[in-house]
Amino acid sequence: MAITRRELITGIAKAGVPAAVAVTVGSEVLKAETIPVPSAAVGLLYDATICIGCKACVAACAEANDTPPDTRGDALHQAPSDLNDLTRNVIKLYKAEDGSEFSFAKRQCMHCLDPACAAGCPFQALHKDPESGIVNWSANECIGCRYCTITCPYHIPRFQWVGFNPRVTKCELCSHRLAQGLKPGCTSVCPTGAVIFGPRPVLLLEAKRRIENSPGRYYENRVYGETDNGGTQALYLSHVPFEKLGLPELGPESVPAKTLRWQRRFYQYFALPAVLYAGLVQVIRKNLKGHEADAHEREKETGLRAQL
Template structure:
């Protein structure tokens, strides 16, 4: 059964307990402001954030765990992987550092450890280890308002539609994530428009892998050949640094 998270923007009070719980459970370090950061609070050290909007609206941002993830479709070595339970997880031991996933993601989620000698991509993994053990993610467990809840995707869709039906003057008649990019495992209901969470794209209800594969097909073979050589060299160098116990090697680098 595919699991999901439903966030109700009307219930969130912006207390940041979800953000703190995520940092604690995943041992994420202190956030370092960088000039190239997107202005959304996400970083390699912050896998979820709260975006403040006018009139006391708070919108939680995290990986949407797409049903057909563009990040998975573009990764040349399978470092990104959609699990049967729903989370899209990342295996840093396979990662080439090409950052195609960052360019492909329609929600601008994956972040790079720019200041590490052997950098990795980082993002929310929907607490995959906890879900496998039958627990819920740390962030949903920590929320004092039940503004963000965890469950089977089909059940959460029913809950979302029931809330909208029972409060038609309160909610916008839309469940974000039900159909976007083929559907996502992080859903939202809201009384403000949440389109700012996504990058503009022409067919937003179409699974992006269809578009990314087509785009990759159109890349000249000569460029791909040179790119492949560069990626191969990158991978070999990173691998050697890792095997040599480079300065940033840490236990449990793989998030799978």
């Protein structure tokens, strides 16, 4: 029998560690989950070299998602300094210490092809649409464990810390607007075209066209998200290292794929003590039977002596 990571985690959450261990030990090996590539993947392309930091996209995002303006840091303006429970999209500023370079950085969910938030969620409250590839959150399945906030390598999902029924806040690519034939809020207002929406393959071609047309303009002539972290549906172009925009260098293997490798090793070694323990139980049982048989014999002997 083979089980998936999700079945294992759900087993732990629902039935407790011993039950999950029993299932794991009984299974051949944790089978790899094959993540289907979305058939009609859509996404965003953000080009930091033409973003002017106007934050029109931040206000448009709040309006499109019907969230109250986040004026907690600045009572007069919609100027959140980071993603938070009211903010799905933020514009940050990177500035070198010596002032030699700077860049704006748009941050929202990357809609990873293999999303770590969904892999880490024990109840599938975060799930990737098999067609569009949009990673959505469902309030009905969420139990508020906050695993998704820990597993996401981009530190995107944010949780409400107030209220009886707290919510996860993250960009869901304005699915509700797409369903009405509209573009995402952020892409519909950007005055420079720094963020655009479209099918992922088309966005990738556009990014490569820009790189080819402007030699030396883009960092490493590379599109972040083409292969990084297994590929993402939000793609980035930049003139400064991607890490300065808050995009870590994760390599081509997705975070869930990496952790699965470690999980395999962990359970391999986790299984060994369990097998030894099972062997020990058998030895103890055998010895107990031997002792019982001896005692029975001794009783019989004692009884015989008493009768003599």
